[in-house]
Structures are given as structure tokens and as C-alpha cells.
């Protein structure tokens with residue numbers, strides 16, 4: 165972790181000095197009562213009283229300074245942890261992301277790092293002071309009253325057992341609690357991202373009930389964990405009070421017998437309270453550590469997730485084709501194939517159209533080409549090279565997915581998207597994506613600010629900007645997954661014309677619901693239930709593929725292209 169070692173050493177030193185001065189106070193008090201007061205010398209009482217005040221100030225200063233350092237250290241550590249976690253999350257493969265789920269990553273980045281932040285700050289504040297108080301207190305108590313210290317030592321095994329039980333039960337409880345936090349975040353995320361449809365279908369009450377269910381579950385889990393943890397304070401208090409009564413009884417007896425002095429007894433009782441309070445704090449710190457260790461495990465799972473998209477040894481085969489799929493099959497859950505035996509071959513600059521009912525595997529083919537998932541069988545090659553051996557594979561693509569996001573930034577930055585491209589390239593891409601006209605309508609043009617997820621744009625305007633983003637780097641391969649669905653027919657046709665002319669060397673894969681978006685493609689695949697049921701150009705498919713003909717007739721009333 166990236167906190168400064170110097171800060172930690174300074175914090176430790178200040179804390180230890182402050183705590184030692186705290187420990188001196190009862191000893192000085194007993195000295196004043198037993199030795200100075202009988203001398204009846206006021207100036208000595210004042211001197212030692214002044215020493216007590218000085219010790220109290222040193223302790224106060226030490227605590228304030230050390231607490232400030234503690235919060236700085238925990239802040240820096242949490243920041244570093246969030247950074248590592250975010251980097252780890254960005255490194256995850258799609259399969260790993262499916263497994264973790266995005267809401268769980270959000271919960272890990274927020275509530276889990278918050279737990280750890282709190283724990284580090286508490287451990288730094290109490291974790292050093294408390295053991296010093298505990299050990300120092302025992303030593304002082306032993307020096308003052310070895311006999312009475314035996315009462316104290318008798319309580320230790322009870323307290324130790326309590327700490328072990330609480331921390332053993334606490335860790336699994338808090339793991340479950342954090343999982344429920346994941347589900348709560350997921351419920352909020354789904355409801356807020358789907359707010360329009362929820363409102364449109366008057367499903368607000370239903371969503372509230374769904375949220376309430378998870379919220380209640382979280383409450384119950386928190387309550388259960390709270391009950392376990394809250395048992396510790398009363399038990400410790402009972403031990404403290406019973407111990408004090410025993411100390412007073414035994415102490416009074418010893419004073420009466422002339423074996424001890426009242427000042428010593430008073431100081432011993434103060435040490436006894438200090439020691440048991442220190443133990444109480446240690447149990448609290450253990451509880452916090454239980455919670456933080458559950459959170460730490462969850463963060464570790466992401467940060468230490470194995471690299472799944474490792475680069476394989478290059479595997480080249482001479483080929484005339486730019487993009488080729490050979491008998492590719494893949495299943496998400498490894499039970500039933502979601503795409504089966506897919507083969508197609510595209511020359512540089514050719515266009516593939518993929519059409520088929522919803523859930524037929526169209527997007528899956530694109531995700532396999534992008535290597536978001538590894539095929540279970542078959543081979544995918546780009547320029548004859550197997551894709552798992554291609555370094556910087558993603559740089560070859562310009563991609564528009566269904567429901568892609570625009571960010572709260574200028575139009576220009578949304579198109580450039582952190583790449584080393586200039587404003588001229590962004591403008592050219594925008595014009596090619598048929599977005600030039602509406603951008604020119606804004607007084608600040610490309611500098612126009614978008615709101616979160618581009619909510620101040622229409623569906624068609626958003627799609628055009630996303631297409632502009634994909635075109636801006638003049639990609640080798642362009643992937644459009646249902647990217648033109650919100651474009652009117654005229655704009656869709658203009659876009660196709662630009663792709664054929666300005667991007668004639670770009671190999672393009674288009675997934676579409678509309679026959680008109682793919683009918684001019686060099687190859688068309690018709691998918692059904694993960695399998696290719698038709699393959700060819702538009703005219704061929706009208707003759708050879710019943711499903712295709714049916715879609716064409718429904719959408720275009722005949723479907724012959726002119």
C-alpha cells in the first residue's frame with residue numbers, strides 16, 4: 165500500500181509517548197497521596213500536581229496529532245486501494261465480469277473500501293495505544309500490587325475466549341452482509357437505469373417493493389451482526405465491575421492489615437479500569453477487523469483475479485481473407501452452445517450483415533471476434549493470424565454496441581475518447597456518421613457539453629455520435645451492433661454510402677434487425693438459435709432461405725433491391 169512509511173513511524177512514536185504519559189498519571193497520584201501528602205509540604209504537592217497536568221497535556225497533544233496522522237494514512241491507503249481495485253476491475257475479462265457483476269464491483273469500490281478505511285483509521289488510533297495501555301497497565305499494576313494483579317490475570321482467559329468467538333462468527337456474517345449490499349446496489353442500478361420503462365409501465369410500486377425486500381434483508385443481516393457484536397460490551401462491563409468489587413474487597417483488607425496504602429489501591433483501581441477498557445477496545449478493533457477482512461477478501465478477489473486474456477503464441481496461416489471464422493462454437497454457461505459451428509470469410513473491405521431473431525447469437529459472434537470470450541471450438545483469424553496471439557487486438561476495431569454510453573463531456577471528447585486524434589478527425593468522423601448537421605446546430609458545435617449518458621440528445625443523435633466515435637480512428641474492422649436502429653431510412657442509407665466509399669478498406673460487420681441495413685452487404689448470415697440457417701447475398705437468400713424471405717416480406721413488402 166502506498167502510505168508513507170515516515171508518517172507511520174512518526175504516528176507510532178507520538179502515540180507511544182502520549183500513551184506512556186497517560187500511564188504515569190495514576191502512579192504520580194499514588195505517590196502524592198501516599199508519600200507527599202503525609203509530609204504536609206504544599207510546594208511538593210503543587211510540583212507533582214503540575215507534573216500530572218504536564219503529562220495530561222503531552223497525552224492530549226499526542227492524541228490529537230496522532231489521530232490526524234491516522235486519518236491521513238487511512239485516506240491515502242484507501243485511495244491507493246480504490247485505484248488498484250479499479251485497475252483490477254478494468255483488467256477483468258467479460259466472463260470474469262459476468263461472474264463478479266458490475267453492481268458488486270461498485271459495492272466493492274464504495275462500501276468495502278469504506279469499511280477498510282474506517283478500520284485502518286480505528287486500528288491506527290486504538291491499535292497502538294491500546295496494547296501499550298494494556299501491557300504498560302499490567303506492568304504498572306504488577307509493580308504496585310502483585311497480589312491484586314492475580315485477580316486481573318484471572319479475567320484474561322474469559323476475555324480472550326470472547327474475542328475468538330466474536331471474530332470467528334463475525335467474518336462469515338460480514339461476508340454475507342456485503343453480498344446483500346451487492347444486491348441492494350444491483351436493485352438500485354437496475355431501477356435507476358430502467359427508470360423510463362418503469363415509469364412508462366407504471367411499475368414504480370413494483371420496483372419499490374423489490375427494493376424494500378433487499379433493504380429488509382440487509383437490515384436483518386445488519387441486525388444479526390450487530391447483536392453478536394453488541395454482546396461484547398455488556399460482558400466486558402460485567403467482568404470489569406466484578407473485578408473492581410473483588411479488587412476493592414481484597415485491597416481494603418490489605419490496607420487494613422497494613423500490607424498496602426490507600427494511594428496505591430486508588431492507583432491500582434485506575435490501572436485496572438485502564439486495562440479492562442483497553443481489552444474492550446481490543447475486542448472492538450477485532451470486530452472491525454472481522455468486517456474489514458471480509459471486505460478485504462472481496463477486494464482481493466478482484467485485484468488478484470487471474471489474467472484470463474493472456475496472449476497466446478502467434479499462429480499464422482497464409483490466407484486471402486481478412487476476417488475468418490471456421491466452425492466456431494461457444495457457450496456462456498458451458499451447457500448448451502449459444503452459437504454453433506459458425507463459419508464465414510471476409511476479404512478486406514467487405515461487409516458482413518448478420519440478421520436473426522432476438523437471442524439468436526448475433527452479438528455473441530461479435531464478442532467472440534473482439535475476444536471478449538474465448539470460443540470453445542473453432543478458430544477465428546484476422547489477416548491469417550489467430551486472434552488470441554494478436555497483441556493490441558482492440559486497436560484494430562471501431563465498435564458500436566447496443567446501449568453504448570456517452571459521457572458527461574464535450575461532443576469532441578466523446579468522439580476522440582482519449583485517443584491521440586485531433587479535432588479535424590473528430591469533425592470528419594462526425595460528418596461521415598451523419599452527425600455533422602445536428603452538431604452544427606449547436607452554437608458551440610463540437611464543444612457542446614453532453615449530460616450524463618448523453619441524455620440531452622435524441623436516440624438517433626446518440627447513435628450517430630457513437631458511430632462517429634467508432635469511425636474516428638479509421639479502424640481496420642468496424643463493428644456495428646444494432647447501431648443504426650434509431651436512424652431514419654434516409655440517414656441509414658447515407659451512412660451505408662459513406663462506409664462503402666470513405667471507408668472502403670474497412671471490413672465491416674453489421675448486426676441489424678432491419679433487412680434494409682444489411683441487404684447490400686457482401687455476405688449475409690441468417691441466424692436462428694445460434695446456428696446459421698442461411699448464408700449468401702440478399703437475392704440468393706430471398707430464394708434459398710425461408711426465414712430471411714419472411715423477414716424481408718414483412719419489413720419491405722417483397723424485398724427486391726433496386
Ligand SMILES: Nc1ncnc2c1ncn2[C@@H]1O[C@H](COP(=O)(O)OP(=O)(O)OP(=O)(O)O)[C@@H](O)[C@H]1O
Pocket residue numbers: 262496497502520521522523524525526527528529
Ligand atoms: N453474458 C451472458 N451470459 C450468459 N448468457 C448470455 C450472455 N449474453 C448472451 N447470452 C445468451 O446467449 C444467447 C445469444 O445472445 P446474443 O446477445 O448473442 O443474441 P442476439 O442475437 O444478439 O440478440 P438481440 O438481437 O436481442 O441482441 C441468448 O440466449 C442470451 O440469453
